[in-house]
Amino acid sequence: MSSTGEDVTDTSSPADDSPESTGDSPESTDDPALAVRGLTKRYGDTVALEEVDLAVDDGEFVAVVGPSGCGKSTLLRVLTGLEERFEGRAAVDGVDVRDGGSDGVGMVFQEPRLLAWADVRENVAIGLPGGVDRDDPAAHDRVDDLIETVGLDGFAGHRPGELSGGMAQRVSLARGLAYEPEVLLLDEPFSALDQLTKYEQQDNLLDVWRERGATVALVTHDVEEAAYLADRVVVLGGQPGTVEAVVNVEADRPRERTDKALLAARREITDALGV
Numbered sequence: 593m594s595s596t597g598e599d600v601t602d603t604s605s606p607a608d609d610s611p612e613s614t615g616d617s618p619e620s621t622d623d624p625a626l627a628v629r630g631l632t633k634r635y636g637d638t639v640a641l642e643e644v645d646l647a648v649d650d651g652e653f654v655a656v657v658g659p660s661g662c663g664k665s666t667l668l669r670v671l672t673g674l675e676e677r678f679e680g681r682a683a684v685d686g687v688d689v690r691d692g693g694s695d696g697v698g699m700v701f702q703e704p705r706l707l708a709w710a711d712v713r714e715n716v717a718i719g720l721p722g723g724v725d726r727d728d729p730a731a732h733d734r735v736d737d738l739i740e741t742v743g744l745d746g747f748a749g750h751r752p753g754e755l756s757g758g759m760a761q762r763v764s765l766a767r768g769l770a771y772e773p774e775v776l777l778l779d780e781p782f783s784a785l786d787q788l789t790k791y792e793q794q795d796n797l798l799d800v801w802r803e804r805g806a807t808v809a810l811v812t813h814d815v816e817e818a819a820y821l822a823d824r825v826v827v828l829g830g831q832p833g834t835v836e837a838v839v840n841v842e843a844d845r846p847r848e849r850t851d852k853a854l855l856a857a858r859r860e861i862t863d864a865l866g867v
């Protein structure tokens with residue numbers, strides 16, 4: 593297991609491939625970073641996800657969009673190992689999530705879940721990988737860098753109760769990044785941010801993704817955000833949630849937000865969403 597403190601997740605994984613993915617078979621040593629096959633998740637009579645297939649390659653950035661209640665968060669929760677009861681398979685880096693998960697997965701939850709008694713610096717430091725000496729000046733520098741990256745310098749000594757919702761969300765993001773995960777699962781990490789801050793944080797995330805070569809799966813309601821950030825956008829629909837479409841975003845990187853290829857991808861996504 594891995595973690596970024598209370599906020600973290602972990603997982604692991606073997607992998608299958610799926611219709612909308614580029615993954616290899618479970619027998620392959622070259623497993624996709626994330627692999628979901630025939631995933632059905634029920635909560636009592638509610639079928640949150642039904643027969644979902646998905647494979648995400650190492651280093652790929654995938655966004656998951658869909659209407660409220662279609663199972664986006666549930667999908668991430670399964671991948672992090674937080675949901676043990678489901679049908680089908682879910683794996684990270686070739687290790688089944690039911691087998692304890694890998695150390696390489698970090699998660700940023702929809703709700704920041706910060707420690708109320710700890711200040712911003714402490715909340716971020718909780719995300720540092722196990723074994724890091726938090727009294728080490730290098731660890732301090734790393735935490736300070738992350739706080740600056742998410743635009744919160746000047747607030748390191750503040751407690752969560754003294755922060756806005758968007759600021760708390762950015763602390764949660766910094767904590768997820770502190771862990772330096774190979775696989776980063778993000779559940780609407782920018783939803784509480786104003787447009788300008790959202791754009792800044794999206795670009796920060798792209799920098800981190802590029803620099804680390806991490807695999808990212810991001811859940812969002814924001815079609816523009818999905819198209820701008822992702823290599824592929826998985827559109828979930830309905831209740832129970834099923835994969836309605838997978839849209840490849842063909843725009844070159846670094847991307848311009850006005851790139852026609854992004855507009856085309858957005859159109860494809862909204863068509864698939866039926867809006």
Ligand SMILES: Nc1ncnc2c1ncn2[C@@H]1O[C@H](COP(=O)(O)OP(=O)(O)OP(=O)(O)O)[C@@H](O)[C@H]1O
Pocket residue numbers: 635638639640658659660661662663664665666667831
């Ligand atoms: N712990 C739970 N107990 C019972 N039902 C649940 C639970 N978690 C989720 N559900 C149900 O599963 C379905 C999918 O929920 P989920 O939170 O994954 O959707 P979502 O697409 O992430 O929604 P949103 O975009 O509103 O966050 C919903 O019908 C929800 O009510």
